[in-house]
Amino acid sequence: MIQRVGIVGAGTMGCGIAQLCASQGFSVKLHDLFPEALAAARGKIKLGLDSAVIKGRLTTQQADRAALSIDYASELSGLTGADLIIEAAVEDLETKRKIFGELDKRCPEAILATNTSSLSVAAIAQATATPHRVLGLHFFNPPVSMRLVETVRTPQTNPEVFTAVWDFVLMGLRKTPVDVKDIPGFIVNRVMRPYYLEAQRVADGGAGIAPVDTAAREIGQVPLGPFELMDLIGLDVNLSITRIIYQACGRPERFKPQALQEKLVELGHIGRKSGKGFYLYEGSQAAGENPQALAFLSAGPLKPAAAWEQIISSVIAEAQMAFKEGVAGKSDIDTAIKLAMNFPKGPFEWLNQKEKTRF
Ligand SMILES: NC(=O)c1ccc[n+]([C@@H]2O[C@H](COP(=O)([O-])OP(=O)(O)OC[C@H]3O[C@@H](n4cnc5c(N)ncnc54)[C@H](O)[C@@H]3O)[C@@H](O)[C@H]2O)c1
Structure with missing residues (x-):
């Protein structure tokens, strides 16, 4: 005892x-x-x-x-x-x-x-x-x-x-x-990696930064979109976890650190704590997207709703992979993501909802 x-x-x-x-x-x-x-x-x-x-x-x-x-x-x-x-x-x-x-x-x-x-x-x-x-x-x-x-x-x-x-x-x-x-990132840090990494890929595909966060909040009903969340965590802290998981998992493409975040960290634009990240901050309030972050993005045709679909699908795919590898049970993965991220649903619950609405 x-x-x-x-x-x-x-x-x-x-x-x-x-x-x-x-x-x-x-x-x-x-x-x-x-x-x-x-x-x-x-x-x-x-x-x-x-x-x-x-x-x-x-x-x-x-x-x-x-x-x-x-x-x-x-x-x-x-x-x-x-x-x-x-x-x-x-x-x-x-x-x-x-x-x-x-x-x-x-x-x-x-x-x-x-x-x-x-x-x-x-x-x-x-x-x-x-x-x-x-x-x-x-x-x-x-x-x-x-x-x-x-x-x-x-x-x-x-x-x-x-x-x-x-x-x-x-x-x-x-x-x-x-x-x-005992695997790199356990449940939360591993299953949530695509939330941050896929968000940067879709931003570079034309979906932008603020529109992706808005789609995440409005469609996904999550409290913070991926860029808002990275700004809160600190782009440097978030990047260092990505690098550790990327190395520990044998450098798979899906966990590859993104150039956008690396460049912003190099410039010291590391989120709320530095007053600049994906957004600019006046005190604790976001005051628009960071022009420097936007300057690093390419133009593309991707729309925010499709971008959110891509992000959440990549989180679901990671959760399925973790489950197949025996990292944790489906309900523990859902519980972990909901409690750690304050998300309304876990990845398997999202998957069930997607499958139901398909018919
Ligand atoms: N901060 C977070 O959000 C968070 C969340 C979950 C897990 N963790 C993990 O928790 C651990 C601590 O993180 P933290 O944020 O509290 O760090 P921290 O830097 O705030 O505190 C670390 C403390 O460890 C002490 N320390 C260093 N070497 C020591 C030693 N040899 N013996 C005894 N004390 C020693 C330091 O003096 C310091 O007070 C880390 O492994 C971190 O990854 C952190």
């Missing part, structure tokens, strides 16, 4: 996961290599708990109790005694392997999980002599409010370990776990 949770890395995700676990009554120990990161974590978590009180999600007493249930450890050895350790340090294989090698020696009883977004869980587990107790727990940002947790098993993960962590996510944290195989 998982009661004590250790967390490695007190950045954006580590603080969010610590706040989440503490709010659900778990005893938490949070470690970071850098004392200044640990000091900042205290403040961040306090702000997060205060905000939960203001939003009515926690009472003041619950927030106070959660704050008191988190200990801050400047040494990794401070996590000894935890039942589950969730690693949320920087996205670097060697760093994570080093941490897991240390955890293997210092915490022989604990289940070891990594929050990696794009690295192989098996490659991280290989740094231990006990890969049967290692799995992936991919939380989404911010962990407190995002319901989805991709729960990733490697061929060596012990089924009992997987079940214990599944129950912890479902009943302990009250989140929605989905059962995923």
Whole structure:
């Protein structure tokens, strides 16, 4: 039974996961290599708990109790005694392997999980002599409010370990776990890749940028079109995930990074955070398409409605491929895409709708 949770890395995700676990009554120990990161974590978590009180999600007493249930450890050895350790340090294989090698020696009883977004869980587990107790727990940002947790098993993960962590996510944290195989991008980052890449292909086919986003919102009923979403995520962050998945999958044409995004990143037009991406921004408001982005596009005959059809079809095709490869079940793929993207339907539900309307 998982009661004590250790967390490695007190950045954006580590603080969010610590706040989440503490709010659900778990005893938490949070470690970071850098004392200044640990000091900042205290403040961040306090702000997060205060905000939960203001939003009515926690009472003041619950927030106070959660704050008191988190200990801050400047040494990794401070996590000894935890039942589950969730690693949320920087996205670097060697760093994570080093941490897991240390955890293997210092915490022989604990289940070891990594929050990696794009690295192989098996490659991280290989740094231990006990890969049967290692799995992936991919939380989404911010962990407190995002319901989805991709729960990733490697061929060596012990089924009992997987079940214990599944129950912890479902009943302990009250989140929605989905059962995923250890493949590049897991479900969400892989199945959603064509959303971003196909959008750039259709834009270059003449559909443009804003018209494609409008078609996505009006026809697909999604909250954000692909270009709006890339601007929000950051074109640089999104491109780096594409590059990792492209390489890890053996450089297939469908995952090839697009020149449009590469050129914009080179120019520093990386989205909302830089004031320019596919759109220009005045404060938090989009103020029209970025002329520089439009200048990189070719003219073509493709209309926005056909462009949306092409984008969503490529997402469906990727979901079908992932299902055939045994990455996850159809309903887990649908759940993951709906919860992570706030989409009204998952790819298989879209496919069913398309098939019904064909007759
Ligand atoms: N930010 C996101 O949206 C997001 C979403 C899902 C998953 N992730 C994954 O979560 C992990 C953390 O991401 P983040 O955004 O919180 O990063 P971050 O840069 O905000 O925080 C990383 C923290 O790890 C600490 N750290 C670095 N090396 C360490 C070591 N050897 N031991 C202990 N602590 C160490 C750093 O001091 C920093 O505080 C990454 O693997 C990332 O891919 C991030």
